[in-house]
Amino acid sequence: MPQRTPTPSARQTELLEAAYAYALAHGLADLSLRPLAEAIGSSPRVLLFLFGSKDGLVRALLARARADEVALLGRAREPEAPVGLVPAVERVWAWLAAEEHRPLLRLWAEAYTRSLVEPDGAWAGFARATVEDWLAALADCQPPSERDGEAGAVRRTLALAVLRGALLDLLATDDERRVSAAVAHQLALLRS
Amino acid sequence: MPQRTPTPSARQTELLEAAYAYALAHGLADLSLRPLAEAIGSSPRVLLFLFGSKDGLVRALLARARADEVALLGRAREPEAPVGLVPAVERVWAWLAAEEHRPLLRLWAEAYTRSLVEPDGAWAGFARATVEDWLAALADCQPPSERDGEAGAVRRTLALAVLRGALLDLLATDDERRVSAAVAHQLALLRS
DNA sequence: ACGTAACTGAAACGACTGTTTCAGTGCCGC
DNA sequence: GCGGCACTGAAACAGTCGTTTCAGTTACGT
Numbered sequence: 124m125p126q127r128t129p130t131p132s133a134r135q136t137e138l139l140e141a142a143y144a145y146a147l148a149h150g151l152a153d154l155s156l157r158p159l160a161e162a163i164g165s166s167p168r169v170l171l172f173l174f175g176s177k178d179g180l181v182r183a184l185l186a187r188a189r190a191d192e193v194a195l196l197g198r199a200r201e202p203e204a205p206v207g208l209v210p211a212v213e214r215v216w217a218w219l220a221a222e223e224h225r226p227l228l229r230l231w232a233e234a235y236t237r238s239l240v241e242p243d244g245a246w247a248g249f250a251r252a253t254v255e256d257w258l259a260a261l262a263d264c265q266p267p268s269e270r271d272g273e274a275g276a277v278r279r280t281l282a283l284a285v286l287r288g289a290l291l292d293l294l295a296t297d298d299e300r301r302v303s304a305a306v307a308h309q310l311a312l313l314r315s
Numbered sequence: 316m317p318q319r320t321p322t323p324s325a326r327q328t329e330l331l332e333a334a335y336a337y338a339l340a341h342g343l344a345d346l347s348l349r350p351l352a353e354a355i356g357s358s359p360r361v362l363l364f365l366f367g368s369k370d371g372l373v374r375a376l377l378a379r380a381r382a383d384e385v386a387l388l389g390r391a392r393e394p395e396a397p398v399g400l401v402p403a404v405e406r407v408w409a410w411l412a413a414e415e416h417r418p419l420l421r422l423w424a425e426a427y428t429r430s431l432v433e434p435d436g437a438w439a440g441f442a443r444a445t446v447e448d449w450l451a452a453l454a455d456c457q458p459p460s461e462r463d464g465e466a467g468a469v470r471r472t473l474a475l476a477v478l479r480g481a482l483l484d485l486l487a488t489d490d491e492r493r494v495s496a497a498v499a500h501q502l503a504l505l506r507s
Numbered sequence: 508a509c510g511t512a513a514c515t516g517a518a519a520c521g522a523c524t525g526t527t528t529c530a531g532t533g534c535c536g537c
Numbered sequence: 538g539c540g541g542c543a544c545t546g547a548a549a550c551a552g553t554c555g556t557t558t559c560a561g562t563t564a565c566g567t
Contacts, residue, residue: 134514150432152344156555167555169515177555233432236424239486240342250487273496280497284480291479292472294431295442304465305472312504326544348525359525361545369525508567515562524553532545537538 135173138165142180143187147226151181151233181245188230192253196260208282209313211264216306219290220299229294257283285309327365330357334372335379339418343373343425373437380422384445388452400474401505403456408498411482412491421486449475477501 131139141163146154156167156177174180199215218224231253238249261279262270269275285306293302323331333355338346348359348369366372391407410416423445430441453471454462461467477498485494 132513152429152432155553157553166516168517168557171556172514229428229431232428235483235487236421236428237344239421240344240425250483254484254487276493277496277500280481280484280493281477281500284477284484284494284497284501285473286480287483288476288478288480289472291427291442291483292446292476295427295446301468301472302476304469305476308469308473309476324543347523349523358546360527360547363526364544511564511566513562513564516560518558518560520555520557522554522556525551527550528548530546530548532543534543535541537540 132173138163138170138173139183139187141165142170143184146184146188147230151184151230152237154181156180178245185234185245185249188227188234189253189256191227192231193256196256199260200263206264207266207269208261208264208278209310211261212282212286212306212313213310215286216289216303219286220293220303225294228290232291232294254283257286324365330355330362330365331375331379333357334362335376338376338380339422343376343422344429346373348372370437377426377437377441380419380426381445381448383419384423385448388448391452392455398456399458399461400453400456400470401502403453404474404478404498404505405502407478408481408495411478412485412495417486420482424483424486446475449478 142159145159145162156170160166160170170180171177174183195215195218198218199211219228234246235250235253238246238251242248258276258279261282262275265275265279269278289302289306292305293299296302334351337351337354348362352358352362362372363369366375387407387410390410391403411420426438427442427445430438430443434440450468450471453474454467457467457471461470481494481498484497485491488494
């Protein structure tokens with residue numbers, strides 16, 4: 124069975140990378156082929172040739188963003204053995220709070236809520252997919268005794284909620300001190 | 316000094332209410348005057364006459380949504396004396412988790428993230444404004460001894476993060492049991 | 508050298524966008 | 538009756554949208 128995107132040619136990934144950078148800067152909501160093409164030194168004709176349609180391009184951009192996301196999730200469980208939710212949340216938050224990741228996180232938030240309002244088209248299922256990605260990654264960080272069973276799922280859900288809620292606050296207010304203190308406060312609560 | 320919207324005429328509020336119902340069902344992202352006008356039995360001509368421009372209409376819709384939001388916030392602190400963050404979060408979450416409020420909450424999430432990506436235009440400042448609204452409402456629920464000082468602000472921030480993060484999860488997965496259990500788990504943590 | 512495939516430029520297509528122009532309604536105070 | 542005010546319908550405006558058509562150009566295997 125061939126891949127869904129038959130063969131990502133060199134030119135294709137090159138343009139995708141440029142378009143991704145453009146999307147990080149300008150958002151996906153009112154992305155338009157002509158301004159995008161001009162900004163990355165291409166043409167609408169070529170983008171449609173390589174990605175089939177605008178929806179195909181958006182899907183490719185969303186997949187590209189998700190690649191960055193799974194890289195982050197991999198880092199959360201990385202230091203060999205899973206050591207519990209608390210250090211996992213700590214590490215992930217350090218990443219989320221870093222200033223240089225904010226364009227990606229804004230893009231992610233945009234795609235997330237868009238897929239809630241408009242469950243069809245290129246955005247379909249994005250929100251649900253990322254929730255499942257994150258919960259699975261957090262599960263990998265739980266000790267086996269805690270991982271299974273409903274209580275473990277609840278703890279993962281809570282950890283994810285704190286991270287997401289804090290991220291939303293941070294993106295809106297840029298008040299890293301207050302928000303990071305709130306996350307730290309939660310970690311202290313969880314440790315006690 | 317006259318109001319910003321000089322006089323919301325009867326016809327204006329009537330059409331706004333209809334447009335609001337339409338926006339709750341279809342979202343604001345690709346709202347378009349002609350389909351909207353036809354759905355609510357009006358015309359683009361009239362909408363522009365009454366609201367000045369499409370941006371004016373969107374601003375009015377956002378303000379209308381915010382009216383629902385402040386009503387909710389008022390309910391959080393209502394039972395006479397503020398009694399601490401824990402019961403406040405409990406009450407607010409019961410409201411957020413109610414099925415019938417989901418269209419409003421989707422609309423709210425959409426406006427929130429949109430204002431993050433595109434800080435100009437009709438959406439400007441929406442995210443920051445709601446964060447401040449909510450933090451202020453939660454502050455009113457804290458006992459005076461806790462309200463002031465940095466520790467109080469951190470506790471409010473954490474409470475808000477849990478509510479927002481849990482809401483995002485709920486909107487994506489519709490798994491009320493798991494998410495409500497996570498909120499309850501946090502409340503138990505806070506009580507101990 | 509030739510054919511074939513990948514890629515590209517220029518221009519047009521029809522549909523849709525917010526907005527404007529012009530021409531009216533109906534109603535209310537005088 | 539009449540002037541003005543709030544509101545409305547029909548049609549057009551200029552612009553942008555995604556997409557298509559047609560005509561190339563480049564590079565490479567054979």
